[in-house]
Amino acid sequence: MGVMTHSGRIRVRPLTKANLSIQITLIGLTxxxxxxxxxxxxxNINLFAALGEMLNNFRMLFFEPRLKNTxxxxxxxxxxxxxxxxxxxxIFGAIIAFFLALLAAQNLAPRWxxxxxxxxxxxxxxxxxxxxxxxxxxxxxxxxxxxxLGMTFHSAxxxxxxxxxxxxxxxxxxxxxxxxxxxxWWQTIFQAVLPASASALLSWTFxxxxxxxxxxxxxxxxxxxxxxxxxxxxxxVYYLDLRELGALxxxxxxxxxxxxxxxxxxxxxxxxxx
Amino acid sequence: MHLxxxxxxxxxxxxxTLALNEISFDVRPGEFVAIIGPSGAxxxxxxRCLNRLIDISSGQVHFDGVNxxxxxxxxxxxxxxQIGMIFQxxxxxNRLSVIENVLHGRLGYKGTFEGILGLYNEQEKQEAVRxxxxxxxxxxxxxxxxxxxxxxxxxxxxxxALVQQPKMLLCDEPIASLDPNSSKIIMxxxxxxxxxxxxxxxxxxxxxxxxLRYADRVIGIKRGQLVFDGDPNxxxxxxxxxxxxxxxxxxxxxxxxxxxxx
Numbered sequence: 001m002g003v004m005t006h007s008g009r010i011r012v013r014p015l016t017k018a019n020l021s022i023q024i025t026l027i028g029l030t031x032x033x034x035x036x037x038x039x040x041x042x043x044n045i046n047l048f049a050a051l052g053e054m055l056n057n058f059r060m061l062f063f064e065p066r067l068k069n070t071x072x073x074x075x076x077x078x079x080x081x082x083x084x085x086x087x088x089x090x091i092f093g094a095i096i097a098f099f100l101a102l103l104a105a106q107n108l109a110p111r112w113x114x115x116x117x118x119x120x121x122x123x124x125x126x127x128x129x130x131x132x133x134x135x136x137x138x139x140x141x142x143x144x145x146x147x148x149l150g151m152t153f154h155s156a157x158x159x160x161x162x163x164x165x166x167x168x169x170x171x172x173x174x175x176x177x178x179x180x181x182x183x184x185w186w187q188t189i190f191q192a193v194l195p196a197s198a199s200a201l202l203s204w205t206f207x208x209x210x211x212x213x214x215x216x217x218x219x220x221x222x223x224x225x226x227x228x229x230x231x232x233x234x235x236x237v238y239y240l241d242l243r244e245l246g247a248l249x250x251x252x253x254x255x256x257x258x259x260x261x262x263x264x265x266x267x268x269x270x271x272x273x274x
Numbered sequence: 275m276h277l278x279x280x281x282x283x284x285x286x287x288x289x290x291t292l293a294l295n296e297i298s299f300d301v302r303p304g305e306f307v308a309i310i311g312p313s314g315a316x317x318x319x320x321x322r323c324l325n326r327l328i329d330i331s332s333g334q335v336h337f338d339g340v341n342x343x344x345x346x347x348x349x350x351x352x353x354x355x356q357i358g359m360i361f362q363x364x365x366x367x368n369r370l371s372v373i374e375n376v377l378h379g380r381l382g383y384k385g386t387f388e389g390i391l392g393l394y395n396e397q398e399k400q401e402a403v404r405x406x407x408x409x410x411x412x413x414x415x416x417x418x419x420x421x422x423x424x425x426x427x428x429x430x431x432x433x434x435a436l437v438q439q440p441k442m443l444l445c446d447e448p449i450a451s452l453d454p455n456s457s458k459i460i461m462x463x464x465x466x467x468x469x470x471x472x473x474x475x476x477x478x479x480x481x482x483x484x485x486l487r488y489a490d491r492v493i494g495i496k497r498g499q500l501v502f503d504g505d506p507n508x509x510x511x512x513x514x515x516x517x518x519x520x521x522x523x524x525x526x527x528x529x530x531x532x533x534x535x536x
Contacts, residue, residue, distance in 0.1 A: 171363070174366070177431075
């Protein structure tokens with residue numbers, strides 16, 4: 001078999017099964033897109049007017065932010081409630097996760113136990129946070145209690161996986177050395193495992209805090225957990241006030257940036273101090 | 275009176291693999307014993323059976339009159355404090371300082387909570403500082419271990435073992451990752467510890483020439499069996515051939531001749 005095709009040209013990319021299936025998928029998606037556009041019912045819509053409206057909405061949202069139904073004091077209070085919800089669930093989740101992760105790490109716990117915990121946490125993670133909140137709402141009622149329980153549950157599931165994988169990256173020799181000198185299991189954990197993985201644990205906890213902060217906003221809007229999410233919900237659904245929604249978004253953005261800056265600094269400090 | 279008595283020690287992995295096959299030898303207090311043999315012969319397994327990092331399949335190990343083979347839990351921890359161990363890859367917690375790593379050698383003497391919180395008493399700290407200075411790391415005492423050279427790391431490893439106040443040191447390939455100069459410093463340090471402190475030293479070595487130069491006694495292991503046990507001056511070229519297999523044996527002998535000439 002030569003490199004020439006029937007027409008006498010040279011083929012650069014061989015026609016393998018993988019290439020063929022990618023090409024078929026792309027062609028299929030293109031055809032579907034064309035078809036769906038052709039079936040839009042756009043009779044009552046003037047495309048240019050609609051586009052103008054949309055840009056106008058964006059302008060109100062991003063360039064004309066102001067507060068109306070929420071005052072400044074209330075804004076900061078609401079933001080604090082949301083931060084508190086994110087912080088509390090992260091801390092609870094982190095404490096639970098630390099101890100369970102020790103038992104889920106294959107280099108620290110018996111194999112069967114590690115596997116049981118892993119399977120359990122995989123299930124906890126597979127169910128979205130919102131569903132856990134709704135699940136706890138059955139017993140606790142829709143509100144902040146259900147939100148705290150549900151978010152803690154999912155955070156723990158997430159952090160157990162992250163922490164235990166950090167623990168497993170520790171050099172096996174270090175654990176062996178401490179065992180050889182007569183150290184007990186708990187001593188090995190706190191004298192070798194924790195110092196060696198501290199920076200990784202901190203990174204993962206911050207990542208989870210960011211996730212929990214945004215989840216806390218959503219929970220305020222959907223699960224009655226209060227906080228800035230609730231104010232956004234009101235501004236959006238009841239007052240149809242894009243300008244206020246913009247102001248609230250900026251407040252959240254500001255805090256997210258502050259958080260990022262704080263995380264970077266703490267990690268740098270830990271790296272220097274050891 | 276022997277410090278260490280190894281009697282028909284056997285270690286089996288699964289049903290097939292026989293890592294150690296009925297190994298017997300005794301070690302007197304204060305001896306410097308080198309264990310030589312090719313990679314995979316079972317040298318590391320042997321050392322780890324002596325402090326029970328690995329469980330023994332059959333046979334007996336007595337250390338200082340105590341039957342090590344059946345120890346469990348706290349009794350095993352107490353036993354391990356009597357035996358220091360030094361590793362090829364140093365096995366330090368890199369993020370911690372020299373003195374923190376050295377103090378880890380005291381954990382076996384501590385209660386669980388004192389150990390978890392790292393509460394060492396003043397006497398232990400003084401002893402740690404003294405030992406760190408004695409291995410020549412007085413300047414590096416608060417340095418993080420990942421900032422040290424290989425030779426310095428190994429000296430931290432030795433200090434960590436010494437702070438245990440052990441009766442015996444097990445050294446698993448202590449110079450296999452070091453350059454010749456650092457290797458000499460480490461081997462000299464081990465010999466000084468042996469001669470000045472009277473601590474028994476068992477050292478696994480790849481380098482036959484180093485073993486012959488430093489040890490009072492050489493034990494040869496091949497495929498899990500003890501094939502030589504005696505005075506390093508009495509080991510013949512033929513026996514070295516036998517331990518290492520002919521081809522690598524030739525290399526060893528060449529090295530030995532060159533040392534003899536130098």
